[in-house]
Ligand code: ATP
């Protein structure tokens with residue numbers, strides 16, 4: 310058993326000692342069987358949420374309505390979800406009600422793909438009622454049960470299917486694929502936030518080119534905000550090395566570079582992304598074509614944005630000047646304004662003037678004077694420089 314599971318063994322033991330069943334489930338079991346890195350583990354149990362809360366001393370109601378209780382155990386937080394079935398699906402997304410149950414098999418039955426419907430017990434045994442291991446051996450993604458019904462219950466599963474194609478370099482089993490072809494329109498019912506989560510994971514997958522091909526084949530473009538009729542954008546993405554993007558922010562930036570929307574902010578807002586990410590990407594987009602940077606431009610733009618621009622360049626061209634630029638940035642006399650050895654109050658005192666627009670203006674010129682080596686970043690040199698500038702302008 311991998312260390313990450315071993316560490317969680319006491320959690321399962323406690324549940325079992327209290328008379329309940331408990332298993333590792335979901336992506337962690339799948340990834341372990343595939344020999345892939347396991348990021349976080351999910352635990353499923355026959356104990357109902359209230360029962361889970363009685364067994365552990367530190368618990369948090371993270372998603373209690375869905376049966377998920379977080380517990381703190383040996384310094385880690387684990388999510389424990391009660392076995393459940395899902396009631397009727399009136400609107401092609403999320404069930405109308407979840408019903409807690411005591412049966413593992415029924416819980417596995419509601420899961421999306423066979424490879425995600427395998428449980429692992431404390432004894433290391435796998436419970437795999439739908440042949441997930443066989444499908445994985447065949448590199449196939451197969452819906453649990455009738456794919457048509459499963460995509461009607463929750464259309465996001467189609468997006469997840471394509472995301473797993475990208476991450477695992479598997480193919481979609483024939484009937485699963487056909488059901489997607491016939492039901493792709495149901496994606497219009499899915500909240501954009503949920504699509505975004507899958508989309509960005511898809512973009513970071515090793516077989517992203519195959520997945521991008523599927524997006525076109527399955528006519529998914531109209532359900533991705535800002536992508537309607539954007540086949541050219543997909544082709545650009547296909548021609549780049551998306552795997553080197555790494556983080557979400559760079560990935561979204563690269564997506565923006567492929568789509569070239571008229572209004573970057575509006576494009577990213579349509580995906581309901583965090584404001585901070587929108588701001589960073591919009592800033593980088595304005596500088597995307599910049600190749601040569603003066604010291605002052607490096608300073609004023611900031612390392613984060615310059616890195617973003619250069620990472621995107623790496624994705625697009627397999628070349629980047631980031632190593633050089635980073636070295637130059639680190640060698641600047643100051644990396645941020647907070648390092649300047651004089652405050653606004655100091656400057657007002659030296660200038661013998663009250664605050665006002667002049668101060669902001671002067672601070673900007675002070676940055677530049679320090680960055681360009683005109684003066685050193687010391688109280689005395691800054692004081693001399695301020696007096697000189699004030700006299701000149703008087
Ligand atoms: P990742 O490695 O990216 O976390 P994952 O398969 O663990 O992939 P999660 O979103 O963490 O994905 O979901 C955990 C498990 O819950 C899945 O493995 C699957 O069994 C089940 N699941 C998640 N989303 C759905 C869904 N929309 N429909 C059915 N089952 C789902």
Ligand code: MG
Nearest residue numbers: 335336337349
């Ligand atoms: Mg997971």
